[in-house]
Amino acid sequence: DAKTTQPTSMDCAEGRAANLPCNHSTISGNEYVYWYRQIHSQGPQYIIHGLKNNETNEMASLIITEDRKSSTLILPHATLRDTAVYYCIVRVRGGTSYGKLTFGQGTILTVHP
Amino acid sequence: NAGVTQTPKFQVLKTGQSMTLQCAQDMNHEYMSWYRQDPGMGLRLIHYSVGAGITDQGEVPNGYNVSRSTTEDFPLRLLSAAPSQTSVYFCASNSGAGSEQYFGPGTRLTVT
Numbered sequence: 001d002a003k004t005t006q007p008t009s010m011d012c013a014e015g016r017a018a019n020l021p022c023n024h025s026t027i028s029g030n031e032y033v034y035w036y037r038q039i040h041s042q043g044p045q046y047i048i049h050g051l052k053n054n055e056t057n058e059m060a061s062l063i064i065t066e067d068r069k070s071s072t073l074i075l076p077h078a079t080l081r082d083t084a085v086y087y088c089i090v091r092v093r094g095g096t097s098y099g100k101l102t103f104g105q106g107t108i109l110t111v112h113p
Numbered sequence: 114n115a116g117v118t119q120t121p122k123f124q125v126l127k128t129g130q131s132m133t134l135q136c137a138q139d140m141n142h143e144y145m146s147w148y149r150q151d152p153g154m155g156l157r158l159i160h161y162s163v164g165a166g167i168t169d170q171g172e173v174p175n176g177y178n179v180s181r182s183t184t185e186d187f188p189l190r191l192l193s194a195a196p197s198q199t200s201v202y203f204c205a206s207n208s209g210a211g212s213e214q215y216f217g218p219g220t221r222l223t224v225t
Contacts, residue, residue, distance in 0.1 A: 034213065043117075043203050043216030044156065087155075093211035100171070101205075101214060103155035 004088045009108040012082075018075040020107050022088030025069040032093045033064060035073045036103075037084040044087070044103070047073065051093075078111045085109075114139050117217035119204050125223045126194040134189040134220050136204030144207045145187040146171070146214070147179065149200040156203060162187055163210075194224045 005023040012018040024033065035047040048055055048062045050071070055062045061074040075082055087106040120135045138145065146161035148171075158171030162181040176198060178190040187206075191198060201221050205214040 032211070041219075043205075043219050044214075046213040046215065049213060091211055094209065100158055100161070101156070105155060 004090060004104055006086070006088050006104065006107045008105065009110070012075075012078045012109060012111050014080060014111055014113050015077055018078040018082065018109055018111070020073040020075075020086050020088075020109065021070065022073070023070045024088070024090045027068050027090050028092075030092055031090045033062065033068075033071045034089045034091065034101075035060070035062065036087045036089065036101075037082075038087070038106075039081075039084040047086075049093075078109075080111050080113065083109060083111045116140065117204055117206055117215050119202075119217035119220050121220060122218070123221050125225065126191070127225055128194060128196060130194050132191050132194065134191070134202055134204075134222070136187045136189065136217060137185050138187075138204075138206040138215070139185065140206060140208070140215065141184060142206035142208050142215075143184070144209065144212075144214075145181065146205050147177070147187070147189045148203045148205065149173065149198075150203065150219075151200050159189065159202075191222075196224045198222065199224045 032049050032051050034049040036044045038044045048060050050062045064071045085106040117138045143164045147159040148156040150156045157173050160179040162168045165184050168179050201219045203219050204217040207214040
């Protein structure tokens with residue numbers, strides 16, 4: 001699986017958009033970009049994933065650059081409950097392999113009142 | 114749906130004791146896995162299963178056993194607990210290879 005690089009920490013004001021970047025310059029053509037988050041003391045929570053098109057769901061939007069070497073997770077209106085560690089992971093989807101999740105250090109997002 | 118459930122939430126063991134951490138899911142997912150998370154670190158894969166009767170080792174399998182007799186359940190057994198196994202344990206399930214994983218709330222284990 002391709003390696004990812006994320007900033008160690010970011011701050012965001014409540015109600016503003018939080019834009020979390022991720023670099024994955026060695027991503028392969030069949031690897032997807034996944035985002036998870038872990039709120040303190042809880043299990044990781046799946047947020048969104050994408051291959052090359054931008055994606056949106058009820059939690060967030062995912063913007064993937066045309067060359068697929070980087071992506072941005074957007075929380076459109078951050079709340080205090082969005083304070084968490086956010087993990088960007090690239091991995092193959094489908095096929096016969098297990099598809100292990102490799103969690104790096106992630107980005108600590110702190111949302112301020 | 115309850116999703117992924119884990120019991121117990123907390124456990125204290127003495128060195129050398131054995132115990133089983135329980136994990137169950139009601140989403141009919143074929144894939145299940147166990148991770149551990151140590152303070153300030155990411156999750157590390159212990160064991161995983163791609164279907165009933167099929168299990169395999171992850172990154173840190175030593176000291177742990179698993180079995181998968183049903184689709185719903187995936188218990189993790191600590192054979193002889195050691196202080197190095199003090200950690201938070203998360204169980205996860207997913208529907209297919211590489212699909213998004215859904216995690217349980219975790220079991221916080223302390224071995225003294």
